[in-house]
Amino acid sequence: MPKTEVFLVEDNPADVLLIRVALAQVPSPPQLRVANDGEQALALLNSADFQPQLIILDLNMPRVDGQTVLQQYRRKNIPIVIFSSTQNKAEVQRALSLGAREYVQKPLGFEPYAEAVRGIVERWIPERVEAQV
Numbered sequence: 001m002p003k004t005e006v007f008l009v010e011d012n013p014a015d016v017l018l019i020r021v022a023l024a025q026v027p028s029p030p031q032l033r034v035a036n037d038g039e040q041a042l043a044l045l046n047s048a049d050f051q052p053q054l055i056i057l058d059l060n061m062p063r064v065d066g067q068t069v070l071q072q073y074r075r076k077n078i079p080i081v082i083f084s085s086t087q088n089k090a091e092v093q094r095a096l097s098l099g100a101r102e103y104v105q106k107p108l109g110f111e112p113y114a115e116a117v118r119g120i121v122e123r124w125i126p127e128r129v130e131a132q133v
Contacts (some may be wrong), residue, residue: 003016004030004125007052009041010083011061015106019056022114026121029048031052038064045073052078054124056117057100059084059091067091070098079124 006023010016016034023029033052035041038061044050059066066082073080082095082103092103097099104120107113 004054005033005052006030006121006125007033007035007041007050007055007078008045009035009038009055009066010062011036011060012058015058018110018113019117020108023121024116025114028119028123030121030125037061038069040068040130041069042072045069045075054078054121055080056083056120057081059086059095066096066097069096070100073099081120083122 008016008019010019021117023032033044033050035044041057042064045055055078055097057066057069066084070080076099079101080099082092082100083106084103085106086092087105091133096103099122102120104116107116
């Protein structure tokens with residue numbers, strides 16, 4: 001079976017590192033591919049041979065933000081989870097209306113943060129694996 005791949009769209013290197021550490025703690029950890037902004041993300045997502053099982057998307061990024069990625073991303077078969085520090089309810093609602101499957105607020109502190117990341121993976125990847133069987 002091909003290795004599970006998670007695509008992280010995140011501009012903050014500290015968050016990328018925390019997510020890498022959190023994913024390493026998951027049983028059979030997924031591969032992590034990272035884009036540092038929405039522009040990089042859309043370029044990768046628009047290539048036909050790139051098929052991650054899950055996209056974790058930050059909303060607030062330079063150049064092209066998460067909302068724009070949601071608007072311009074066409075293949076809706078890959079679940080997108082917003083993982084952001086925003087508390088703006090209108091932004092969250094807009095992201096969900098544009099096709100994000102879930103919004104998870106970035107918690108403070110390593111352990112709650114790692115638990116949130118592991119929870120996203122556990123909620124969204126098992127169903128993908130079962131669907132392929």
